[in-house]
Amino acid sequence: MNRKHNKRNIVIYHLLSILFSLIFVLPILWALIASFRPEINIFQGISPLSFKVLSFFPFTLDNYIGVFKNEVFSKALLNTFFVATTTVIIGVIINAFAGFSFATMDFYGKKVLFSIVVASFLVPGDLLVIPTYNLIDSMGLIDTKIALILPLLGNGMVIFMFIQFFSQIPKALSEAAVIDGASYRQILIIIYAPLTIPTIIGASLIMFLAQWEAFLWPLVVSRSINNGMIQLALSTFTQQYGTLWGLKLAASSLLCFIPLIILMPLQKYYISSIASSAIKG
Amino acid sequence: MIKQKQKISILAYSFLLPALAMILIFKLYPIILVTKESLFKVSYLSGTKVFVGINNYMDLFCDSSFWNSVWVTLKLNLLINPVQLVIAIIMGMLININHKGKMIYRFLFFIPLGVSLAVTTIYWSIIFRPGNGVMNYLLNGLGFPTQPFFNSASQAMWIIIGIASWKGCSFWMLFVLAGLKNIPKEIYEAAEVEGVGSLSSFIFITLPMLSKTLLFILVSDICANFMLFIPIFMITHGGPDSSTNVLMYQAYRTSMINGDMGHGMAMIVSLMILLSIVIAAQFKLFKDNE
Numbered sequence: 001m002n003r004k005h006n007k008r009n010i011v012i013y014h015l016l017s018i019l020f021s022l023i024f025v026l027p028i029l030w031a032l033i034a035s036f037r038p039e040i041n042i043f044q045g046i047s048p049l050s051f052k053v054l055s056f057f058p059f060t061l062d063n064y065i066g067v068f069k070n071e072v073f074s075k076a077l078l079n080t081f082f083v084a085t086t087t088v089i090i091g092v093i094i095n096a097f098a099g100f101s102f103a104t105m106d107f108y109g110k111k112v113l114f115s116i117v118v119a120s121f122l123v124p125g126d127l128l129v130i131p132t133y134n135l136i137d138s139m140g141l142i143d144t145k146i147a148l149i150l151p152l153l154g155n156g157m158v159i160f161m162f163i164q165f166f167s168q169i170p171k172a173l174s175e176a177a178v179i180d181g182a183s184y185r186q187i188l189i190i191i192y193a194p195l196t197i198p199t200i201i202g203a204s205l206i207m208f209l210a211q212w213e214a215f216l217w218p219l220v221v222s223r224s225i226n227n228g229m230i231q232l233a234l235s236t237f238t239q240q241y242g243t244l245w246g247l248k249l250a251a252s253s254l255l256c257f258i259p260l261i262i263l264m265p266l267q268k269y270y271i272s273s274i275a276s277s278a279i280k281g
Numbered sequence: 282m283i284k285q286k287q288k289i290s291i292l293a294y295s296f297l298l299p300a301l302a303m304i305l306i307f308k309l310y311p312i313i314l315v316t317k318e319s320l321f322k323v324s325y326l327s328g329t330k331v332f333v334g335i336n337n338y339m340d341l342f343c344d345s346s347f348w349n350s351v352w353v354t355l356k357l358n359l360l361i362n363p364v365q366l367v368i369a370i371i372m373g374m375l376i377n378i379n380h381k382g383k384m385i386y387r388f389l390f391f392i393p394l395g396v397s398l399a400v401t402t403i404y405w406s407i408i409f410r411p412g413n414g415v416m417n418y419l420l421n422g423l424g425f426p427t428q429p430f431f432n433s434a435s436q437a438m439w440i441i442i443g444i445a446s447w448k449g450c451s452f453w454m455l456f457v458l459a460g461l462k463n464i465p466k467e468i469y470e471a472a473e474v475e476g477v478g479s480l481s482s483f484i485f486i487t488l489p490m491l492s493k494t495l496l497f498i499l500v501s502d503i504c505a506n507f508m509l510f511i512p513i514f515m516i517t518h519g520g521p522d523s524s525t526n527v528l529m530y531q532a533y534r535t536s537m538i539n540g541d542m543g544h545g546m547a548m549i550v551s552l553m554i555l556l557s558i559v560i561a562a563q564f565k566l567f568k569d570n571e
Contacts, residue, residue, distance in 0.1 A: 027404035098300035131315035154303025260395035275459030
C-alpha cells in the first residue's frame with residue numbers, strides 16, 4: 001500500500017516538474033531555434049502545428065549578422081557592458097566597505113545610519129524613477145552614461161549581504177591581528193579579502209543583472225543611441241511597417257543567453273547571497 | 282585608547298560615506314523631491330514653477346481615470362501576488378525533493394532568472410498573439426474558439442499576470458528553497474514516526490516554519506508588482522479600455538509623455554502611500570497571527 005502510494009507521488013512529482021520545465025524552456029528554445037531561420041520561415045510549423053516549429057532548417061546566420069550590424073543594437077550592447085561593469089566594480093567596492101564598517105566597527109550613530117540602509121531596502125527600485133529623473137536633470141546629466149550608473153551604485157541589499165558575511169567571521173580573528181600590530185587596511189586585505197570572494201561574486205551578479213535588465217530608468221533618462229541600453233534596443237526591430245521578427249528573436253536570444261552563460265556556472269553564489277539577505281531580513 | 286577609538290570611528294565613517302551618500306542622494310532624497318514637486322505646477326506659458334499646494338491632489342481625486350488606475354493597481358496585486366507565492370512554493374518544494382532528475386529540474390527552473398522581463402514579454406506576446414498566435418491555434422485544436430487575449434479588457438490583465446509570473450516565480454522560488462533548507466530535518470522525521478501524513482506535515486510543519494520567509498516574499502513581491510511596468514508599456518499601453526492602466530504606467534505617461542510633472546508626481550506619492558498601507562497591513566496581519 002505504502003509502496004503504491006510512493007509510486008504515485010513520484011509520478012506526480014515528475015509530471016509537475018516536467019510541466020514547469022516545459023513552460024520555462026519552450027518559449028526560449030523556440031525563439032533560439034527560430035532565430036536561425038530566414039525571416040519568412042520564422043513562424044513555420046505553428047499553424048497547423050508540426051515538428052517544423054522546432055527545426056533549424058532552413059538554416060541561416062543572417063539574423064545574427066544583421067543584429068550585430070544594426071547600429072542601435074550593437075551600440076547598446078557595448079554600452080550595457082560598459083555601464084554594467086562600471087556599476088559592478090564601483091558598487092561592490094563601496095557597498096563592501098559599508099558592510100564591513102557596519103559589521104566590524106563601533107561608531108557613534110551606527111543605528112541611525114543602519115536604518116538608512118534598511119529604509120533604502122524598502123523603497124522599490126522603479127518607484128522613484130521620475131523624481132530621480134528631475135534630480136539628474138538638475139545635475140545636468142540627462143542622456144549620459146553617468147546618469148545610467150549613479151542611481152544603481154548604492155545598494156541596500158548588497159550592503160546587507162556584506163554585513164551578513166563580515167559578521168560571520170569571528171572577531172577574534174581581527175582582534176588577534178590588531179594585537180599583532182596589523183592595521184585595519186591590512187586586516188581587510190589579508191584576512192577578509194580571500195574569504196569574501198563568494199560574496200563578491202554574488203553581489204557582482206546581482207548588480208550586473210540589475211543593469212542588464214534595466215528598462216524604465218534608461219527609457220526615462222537616455223535620449224541618443226550613444227547612451228542606449230540593451231533591453232530598450234529590442235524595440236528598434238519593430239518598425240513602422242512591421243516587426244523584423246528574425247532580428248528581434250536573434251537579439252532576444254542573445255539577451256537571454258549572455259546572462260545565462262554568466263549565471264549558470266556561478267548560480268550557487270547568486271543563490272546563497274540572495275538567500276542570506278532574505279533569511280535575516 | 283580613546284584616541285584609537287576616534288581613529289576607528291573616522292575610518293568607519295569614511296568606509297560608509299560613499300555607499301550611504303549614494304543611497305541618500307538617489308534612493309531617499311527622491312522621496313522628499315517627489316513630495317515637494319507634487320505641490321507645484323509648471324506653467325505651460327512661461328515654463329516657471331508655481332506653488333499650488335494640494336491642488337494637484339484635488340485634481341486627481343476628482344478624476345475618474347485616477348481612481349481607475351488605483352483600482353487596476355490593487356486588482357492586479359490582489360491577483361498576481363497569491364498566484365506567484367503559491368507557484369513559488371510549489372516550485373521550491375519540487376526542487377527540494379531529493380530524487381533522480383533533481384539537478385535537471387533545478388537547472389530548468391532557474392532559466393527564467395536569466396531572462397529579462399522585456400524578453401519574456403516579447404516571447405509571450407508571440408504566443409498570445411490575438412489572431413494567429415500559438416495559444417489560439419492550440420485552443421482551436423482543442424475545440425475552443427479563438428480568443429482576443431490582450432485585445433480584450435477582461436483578458437489582458439491575466440496575460441500581464443502570466444508574463445510577470447513566468448519571470449517572477451523562479452526568483453521567489455529561491456527564497457522558498459532557502460527557507461525550506463533552514464527547517465531542521467529532525468522535525469519531519471519525528472512527525473513521520475508519529476505517523477503524520479505528508480499533507481498535514483506540510484500544513485502544520487512546513488508552512489508555519491516558512492511563515493517568515495513567506496512574509497518576506499509577499500512583501501517584496503508586492504513592492505515589485507506595484508511597480509509592474511514593462512509588459513504594460515510594451516503590449517497593452519494601459520488598454521484596452523484602461524483595463525491594465527496601472528498607476529505606475531499612468532504616472533509615467535502623465536509626467537514623461539504629457540510633460541505634466543505636477544500631476545505625475547502626485548500620482549507617485551499616492552502610489553507610495555498606497556504601497557505603505559498595503560505593506561503595513563501585511564505586517565499587522567502577520568503579527569496578529571503569531
